[in-house]
Amino acid sequence: MADHDSPRPGPARNDLDAQALFYHRHPKPGKLGVQATKPLGNQRDLALAYSPGVAAPCLEIERDPSLAADYTGRANLVAVVSNGTAVLGLGNIGPLASKPVMEGKAVLFKKFADIDVFDIEVDAVEIDRLVDVVAALEPTFGGINLEDIKAPECFEVEEKLRARMGIPVFHDDQHGTAIIVAAAVRNALLLSDKRIEDVRIVTSGAGAAALACLNLLVSLGAKPENITCTDIDGVVYEGRPGRMDRWLAVYARKTEARSLAEVIDGADIFLGLSAGGVLKPELLEKMAPRPLILALANPTPEIMPELARAVRSDAMICTGRSDFPNQVNNVLCFPYIFRGALDCGATAINEAMKVAAVDAIAALAREEVSEVAAKAYGSETPIFGPEYLIPSPFDPRLILKIAPAVARAAEATGVAARPVTDWDAYLDRLNRFVFRSGLVMKPIFAIGRDSGKRVIFADGEDERVLRAAQVMLEERIGVPILVGRPSVLESRLERFGLRIRPGTDFEVVNPEDDPRYRDYVDHYFAKVGRLGVNPDTARALVRTNTTVIAAVSVSRGDADVMICGLGGRFSRHIRDIRQVIGKAPGVRNLSALSLLISSERTLFFADTYVQESPSAECLAEIAKLASVEIHRFGIKPRAALLSSSNFGTSDMEDAGKLRRALALVQESGIDMEIDGEMHGDAALSEELRRRVMPETSLKGDANLLLFPTLDAANITMNVVKVTTDALHVGPILLGTARPAHILTPSVTSRGVVNMAAIAVAEAVQKEEGRSPTP
Numbered sequence: 001m002a003d004h005d006s007p008r009p010g011p012a013r014n015d016l017d018a019q020a021l022f023y024h025r026h027p028k029p030g031k032l033g034v035q036a037t038k039p040l041g042n043q044r045d046l047a048l049a050y051s052p053g054v055a056a057p058c059l060e061i062e063r064d065p066s067l068a069a070d071y072t073g074r075a076n077l078v079a080v081v082s083n084g085t086a087v088l089g090l091g092n093i094g095p096l097a098s099k100p101v102m103e104g105k106a107v108l109f110k111k112f113a114d115i116d117v118f119d120i121e122v123d124a125v126e127i128d129r130l131v132d133v134v135a136a137l138e139p140t141f142g143g144i145n146l147e148d149i150k151a152p153e154c155f156e157v158e159e160k161l162r163a164r165m166g167i168p169v170f171h172d173d174q175h176g177t178a179i180i181v182a183a184a185v186r187n188a189l190l191l192s193d194k195r196i197e198d199v200r201i202v203t204s205g206a207g208a209a210a211l212a213c214l215n216l217l218v219s220l221g222a223k224p225e226n227i228t229c230t231d232i233d234g235v236v237y238e239g240r241p242g243r244m245d246r247w248l249a250v251y252a253r254k255t256e257a258r259s260l261a262e263v264i265d266g267a268d269i270f271l272g273l274s275a276g277g278v279l280k281p282e283l284l285e286k287m288a289p290r291p292l293i294l295a296l297a298n299p300t301p302e303i304m305p306e307l308a309r310a311v312r313s314d315a316m317i318c319t320g321r322s323d324f325p326n327q328v329n330n331v332l333c334f335p336y337i338f339r340g341a342l343d344c345g346a347t348a349i350n351e352a353m354k355v356a357a358v359d360a361i362a363a364l365a366r367e368e369v370s371e372v373a374a375k376a377y378g379s380e381t382p383i384f385g386p387e388y389l390i391p392s393p394f395d396p397r398l399i400l401k402i403a404p405a406v407a408r409a410a411e412a413t414g415v416a417a418r419p420v421t422d423w424d425a426y427l428d429r430l431n432r433f434v435f436r437s438g439l440v441m442k443p444i445f446a447i448g449r450d451s452g453k454r455v456i457f458a459d460g461e462d463e464r465v466l467r468a469a470q471v472m473l474e475e476r477i478g479v480p481i482l483v484g485r486p487s488v489l490e491s492r493l494e495r496f497g498l499r500i501r502p503g504t505d506f507e508v509v510n511p512e513d514d515p516r517y518r519d520y521v522d523h524y525f526a527k528v529g530r531l532g533v534n535p536d537t538a539r540a541l542v543r544t545n546t547t548v549i550a551a552v553s554v555s556r557g558d559a560d561v562m563i564c565g566l567g568g569r570f571s572r573h574i575r576d577i578r579q580v581i582g583k584a585p586g587v588r589n590l591s592a593l594s595l596l597i598s599s600e601r602t603l604f605f606a607d608t609y610v611q612e613s614p615s616a617e618c619l620a621e622i623a624k625l626a627s628v629e630i631h632r633f634g635i636k637p638r639a640a641l642l643s644s645s646n647f648g649t650s651d652m653e654d655a656g657k658l659r660r661a662l663a664l665v666q667e668s669g670i671d672m673e674i675d676g677e678m679h680g681d682a683a684l685s686e687e688l689r690r691r692v693m694p695e696t697s698l699k700g701d702a703n704l705l706l707f708p709t710l711d712a713a714n715i716t717m718n719v720v721k722v723t724t725d726a727l728h729v730g731p732i733l734l735g736t737a738r739p740a741h742i743l744t745p746s747v748t749s750r751g752v753v754n755m756a757a758i759a760v761a762e763a764v765q766k767e768e769g770r771s772p773t774p
């Protein structure tokens with residue numbers, strides 16, 4: 001094994017570490033698995049997948065190697081390769097310890113661009129050994145993403161591999177970072193009205209990332225003579241003793257200056273890719289007007305934005321972190337540049353493709369933000385300016401802009417082995433990916449962030465709620481109020497290693513002893529006194545029934561939204577909510593919507609929990625309420641009324657009911673795509689649907705499935721959930737006067753957070769009077 005500079009044994013050092021360890025360990029160790037993409041259910045499948053059938057594709061590929069893209073997963077498979085010599089800011093921790101980072105990169109590739117990854121940690125510090133190992137992997141992969149390999153070795157490793165391999169080789173820490181930096185520089189210079197040819201650049205850091213950034217900036221017009229590098233030993237000057245390889249020598253200057261303080265005078269751009277805190281605020285005073293400060297060291301930038309801002313109010317500031325504006329991080333680039341490269345069978349990622357990525361990213365920040373993209377940014381639509389120089393990593397347009405730009409550049413420069421032929425179909429495929437990825441919840445979190453909405457949890461003592469409450473506080477998506485006994489809450493928080501504490505971090509409603517008890521009883525009795533509940537029972541329920549307590553709290557305005565149902569029967573919880581919170585004005589019936597997010601689709605189902613056999617009127621109302629909810633996710637609802645009858649093939653009572661519901665929705669003038677009654681497969685395939693109903697008013701695949709009965713909806717939803725390994729979000733209770741949701745006993749803590757976020761988003765939009773309307 002390699003020598004490791006800084007082994008870090010021992011227990012978690014802080015609360016985030018503890019959570020990260022738990023996250024990586026449960027429910028299965030690690031972040032990755034392998035999934036089969038073909039059925040293997042019978043003897044015939046086995047004969048096709050393996051011997052003897054597998055011989056046919058083998059021989060085809062032997063005859064024509066390019067067919068590997070048609071018969072294997074190679075064309076969508078990238079190796080994330082590291083030898084662990086420069087892992088994030090952790091240094092040389094070795095290949096084994098780097099594995100969580102490489103698995104992490106793999107997950108980002110998959111989530112943001114649907115690219116499959118094998119993470120390859122190689123025990124090889126010597127350049128030639130590493131190069132030999134990676135080059136020998138060419139038959140397996142469509143691309144190589146080198147990661148966290150230290151400078152200057154990384155330069156030679158990449159150079160040699162690019163020369164030897166016929167697939168893209170891309171050192172992410174160099175070029176991914178450089179592309180984002182170049183996009184930020186381009187936009188900042190537009191705002192400060194400066195030309196790249198004229199600007200003076202000073203770096204802190206002269207490693208993999210810094211030198212690659214400078215090379216790209218020079219190729220875009222920056223003048224080498226306007227650039228000065230500094231590193232841990234100060235200014236990089238000609239003849240300096242110590243490391244002076246051919247990559248660094250390009251930027252070694254003839255100068256008597258020896259420190260950052262001596263060279264920052266008049267600089268337009270500070271490029272920090274070194275270590276936290278190295279840029280002292282007083283140095284900023286010397287910079288040119290409207291300077292750009294790229295303080296990109298992770299996790300602590302070279303200077304914290306607030307310190308920089310205090311000295312230079314005219315500065316534009318970027319960091320590598322997500323908690324400040326202008327996050328310059330290579331995650332904004334590597335998934336999409338590989339997407340474009342793989343989709344055209346690129347044999348390399350060349351300069352033109354990198355520049356295309358820079359152009360696409362920079363232009364995206366200057367574009368007006370669409371309604372859907374705005375959801376990635378929270379309630380405030382970003383406007384191009386000093387606080388928004390580059391897009392957020394969650395901007396759904398990134399893949400749609402960068403991948404095609406890169407593929408076009410590959411084609412134009414002759415490195416596309418399989419050029420895209422049908423651009424409309426390609427863009428359509430990328431679009432569909434964006435909306436079926438796990439980013440579905442992102443707009444909901446963005447709406448609720450920093451809203452300060454108070455979420456009361458009836459099951460405050462439940463471990464899942466305690467974990468969820470901590471996440472909510474960290475993610476700033478609402479202020480939790482927990483119904484529970486303070487001593488129990490304290491001891492459980494301690495036991496689960498959670499940091500939050502009652503009183504300081506969240507409010508508690510103690511059912512055994514709360515000063516508001518009498519007021520709550522009065523409030524409750526006023527609601528249920530004429531529903532068969534006598535005063536004694538009301539008093540007892542306000543002590544013992546935590547759903548009643550939460551509902552009264554929301555009804556009185558002590559909380560904005562409520563979450564219950566982690567235990568007990570749905571029917572009891574909904575009775576309490578009905579009685580205390582009631583229905584929204586104009587709503588005739590409460591109903592429930594469930595969301596399933598799988599790798600293939602995002603599907604909403606209704607009514608999964610409340611109305612046993614909804615009437616046509618009720619179904620029409622469900623369609624309308626569900627449509628409002630789906631709009632909140634930034635998704636355009638496309639509804640299908642499902643039946644065993646396909647456009648009039650049956651006269652069964654339920655089929656007639658669905659036809660009446662369709663007519664009611666259409667008559668009501670609601671602007672939504674809806675059709676039916678139809679079979680489930682016709683709903684999910686426009687092609688099948690058009691075969692029997694060419695005039696269908698529903699375009700594409702339905703994403704809202706409406707059922708004639710609760711049984712049908714609930715059974716289908718659960719079967720789909722298990723067979724597609726989907727994430728269930730819900731049930732989302734529709735039609736209440738204030739947001740109130742009843743979870744199911746199998747919910748996870750992540751499910752609790754998701755539902756709290758949905759409730760908060762609903763409260764925010766209702767308050768703003770801009771609840772999306774169909």
Ligand SMILES: NC(=O)C1=CN([C@@H]2O[C@H](COP(=O)(O)OP(=O)(O)OC[C@H]3O[C@@H](n4cnc5c(N)ncnc54)[C@H](OP(=O)(O)O)[C@@H]3O)[C@@H](O)[C@H]2O)C=CC1
Nearest residue numbers: 151205206207208209231232273274275297298320329330
């Ligand atoms: N935001 C983003 O997307 C990315 C951020 N980074 C960040 O950039 C930094 C460098 O990464 P990378 O280039 O891969 O690493 P390297 O190890 O290749 O380079 C680090 C460079 O920083 C210099 N340096 C270290 N400490 C100091 C200091 N106290 N003062 C001045 N210079 C110093 C080093 O000098 P010497 O060689 O003499 O020690 C070296 O030149 C890390 O903090 C990393 O987190 C990196 C990639 C992407």
Ligand SMILES: CC(=O)C(=O)O
Nearest residue numbers: 087088089173298330
């Ligand atoms: C962001 C990244 O790749 C790094 O810090 O190494």
Ligand SMILES: [Mg+2]
Nearest residue numbers: 088147148173
């Ligand atoms: Mg890295």
